[in-house]
Each structure stands twice: as C-alpha cells, then as structure tokens.
Amino acid sequence: MHRDKDCLIKRYKTKLPKPEENWPVNVQKVTQYIHTYLFDPDLTITSMYEKCNITDKNFAGKFSVYTGLTPKKYIQHHRIECAKEILKQAHHNHNTIIKTAFKSGYSNQSTFTKAFKSQVGMTPGRWIAENNQGKMQGKM
Numbered sequence: 001m002h003r004d005k006d007c008l009i010k011r012y013k014t015k016l017p018k019p020e021e022n023w024p025v026n027v028q029k030v031t032q033y034i035h036t037y038l039f040d041p042d043l044t045i046t047s048m049y050e051k052c053n054i055t056d057k058n059f060a061g062k063f064s065v066y067t068g069l070t071p072k073k074y075i076q077h078h079r080i081e082c083a084k085e086i087l088k089q090a091h092h093n094h095n096t097i098i099k100t101a102f103k104s105g106y107s108n109q110s111t112f113t114k115a116f117k118s119q120v121g122m123t124p125g126r127w128i129a130e131n132n133q134g135k136m137q138g139k140m
Contacts, residue, residue: 008089009039009103012082023066026054030063030071038078041107045072079104080119083112087128097124 016035019028029052037043048071049059056062060070067074083104090096101112116124 008085009082012078012085013038016078017067020066024062026052026056026059027063027066030054030059031067034071034075038075039082039103039105041102041105043075043105075105076115076119079106080116083116083124084120084127087124088131096128100124
C-alpha cells in the first residue's frame with residue numbers, strides 16, 4: 001500500500017499546472033518550489049519565501065493573479081486533491097486517514113481534517129463513507 005500511495009503522489013505531481021513563461025520570475029520560482037516540496041510537511045510559507053528570496057509584502061496577491069490562489073491556498077488545494085486520490089484507492093481501516101494526512105504533506109491529522117473539511121465541505125471520514133457507499137450501490 002505504501003508503494004501505491006507513492007505512485008499516486010508521483011502521478012499527481014506530473015499533473016500539476018506548469019508555470020507559464022510570461023509569469024513574473026518570482027511567481028514561476030515559487031510555483032516550482034511548491035511543486036518540488038508540496039508533500040513535505042516542513043513546507044511553510046515563511047521558509048518558502050526565504051528560500052525563494054521573496055520580500056514583497058504583496059506577493060500572495062501577485063501569486064493569486066497568476067495561479068488563482070494564494071500560495072497557502074494553492075498548497076492546501078493540491079494536497080487535498082491528492083489526498084482524495086489516495087483515499088479513493090485506499091483499503092480503509094482505522095489508520096487510513098492519518099496515513100493519508102502524512103502522505104499528503106500534513107504533520108498531523110487535526111490540521112489535515114480541518115483543511116479537508118474547509119476545501120471539500122466534509123471530514124475525510126464522511127467523504128470516505130459517501131464515496132464507498134456510491135461504489136457499493138454501483139455494484140448492486
């Protein structure tokens with residue numbers, strides 16, 4: 001199962017939108033940095049800005065003009081979308097959600113659950129139950 005999740009993460013990373021050449025260099029650089037470290041729980045906005053030499057106080061707004069999301073929301077969006085892919089493929093047990101949280105870049109289940117609920121509108125447990133129910137009904 002561990003290998004399957006790693007494959008899903010690698011496949012998800014290949015589908016990430018590429019920065020466009022006409023974007024400002026610092027937006028391209030931050031986007032590439034995020035794509036490289038997306039699933040690293042140590043990725044923070046502060047560390048990313050430091051590594052990419054971002055000093056512009058309005059950078060988040062500038063980034064959102066080109067990507068549609070602030071850097072924080074961009075990271076969260078892609079982590080949760082990848083987590084949903086992992087949860088679709090998972091053999092569900094009591095460790096599924098915590099393992100998915102760690103694999104998708106969260107350092108704890110609480111933060112993952114809050115981010116998931118914020119983006120998806122329900123907890124990961126409820127999302128799993130609703131998605132599994134649909135699969136079961138399709139088999140009848």
